[in-house]
Amino acid sequence: MPLSTAVVPQLDAPTRAEVHSLADAIEARDGEPPLSDQALTQLGTPDVVHVLARNGDQLVGYAQLDGTSLELAGDAAAVVSLLDAVEARSGADLRVWSHGRSSPVGAVLDSRGYGQVRVLHQLRRHLGGSLPEIAVADGVTIRSFVPGRDEQAWLAVNAAAFASHAEQGRWTLANLAAREAESWFDAAGFFLAERDGRMLGFHWTKIHSDGTGEVYVLGIDPSAQGLKLGPALLVRGLTYLAGRGCDEALLYVDDDNAAAMNLYERLGFHNHDADSQWQRNEP
Incomplete structure (x- = not known):
């Protein structure tokens, strides 16, 4: 049929x-x-x-x-x-x-007749054993996201961090609210880095139904580049996931994001799978 x-x-x-x-x-x-x-x-x-x-x-x-x-x-x-x-x-x-x-x-x-125009690598690492201790810059503190209070500041940092990203950079309050309504949403595992009350970066974690942890989104405001917030936030989130019983963590990174790929590989992530975006080739 x-x-x-x-x-x-x-x-x-x-x-x-x-x-x-x-x-x-x-x-x-x-x-x-x-x-x-x-x-x-x-x-x-x-x-x-x-x-x-x-x-x-x-x-x-x-x-x-x-x-x-x-x-x-x-x-x-x-x-x-x-x-x-x-x-x-x-x-x-x-x-x-x-x-x-x-x-x-x-x-x-x-x-x-389609060809690949973008590759999104899925990286994974086991969470057994110890993670490196990475200190934050002077004056920077890390705390958890507070629903109903932090949405607008997070959206601003997310838009700045992913200004060139086709999907992540155009998130709206409705997109964020939809994730907050999901059963997996856990504000305690949504980490924000601040200095003098200003949000500089974040690491949003997720735990899948099978117990696998995920680096859901990791973003740093361009004005805070050089403070090494990425490694500090990454380790804070991985430590949290390990404490919640996750044996493994995954994340996605664009093929052309060499800086992020280097960071993840230094912290023990390896290539596991890949998503691809395709477009029809010109005749």
């Missing part, structure tokens, strides 16, 4: 549950989630384009188009059907994510 696809303006609760179940099954198969946190938090919004692929009544594929950025979940046949539907309404600037090297999305994109 051929797959049917449908563009829907918004997903109702039962359909969102179907998408979550599909994503969980794909993660169990491929070893990596097919959809990013950003895509998952947008399942209920009408501000993105939702495309469903079904085999009869069974949901076998899902696509989310946010501007020109597309994420896909499904097997190869579902990915082909979803791409057909999305390409019919998109321009040449469409960019598509494949999450993890085992994802079928990359092979489908390659066969359709």
Whole structure:
């Protein structure tokens, strides 16, 4: 039976549950989630384009188009059907994510004339053993995030730290509030570096349902570069994750971010997997 696809303006609760179940099954198969946190938090919004692929009544594929950025979940046949539907309404600037090297999305994109334009490495390290002690600069203190008080200051530092980052740098209060509403959100593991009451950097940690810790976001205000806040905040967060019982930590870093890659490798992280963003090659 051929797959049917449908563009829907918004997903109702039962359909969102179907998408979550599909994503969980794909993660169990491929070893990596097919959809990013950003895509998952947008399942209920009408501000993105939702495309469903079904085999009869069974949901076998899902696509989310946010501007020109597309994420896909499904097997190869579902990915082909979803791409057909999305390409019919998109321009040449469409960019598509494949999450993890085992994802079928990359092979489908390659066969359709897409090329990789960005690589996001997933690094990991075990948290057994001791972590180095890294002192903070004079006058700098590190504390945990306080919901309802620190949002605007954090958004300003995040925007400055990731001014050239296509996704992270454009976070809004709504994006932050959506993460704070997630079951995994833990303000105690969201560390802020300050001096004289001014936020200079942060390390936001996350603990996955399987117990793996994550360096969710690590950012330093450009005005504070040179204070070595990155290593200090990184170690503070890793120490927290280890204390919460995490045996391993993961993080994502862009292929072209040599400074961050060097920092992570010095602190024991190694390459584990990679996400790729693809764009159709010019004919």
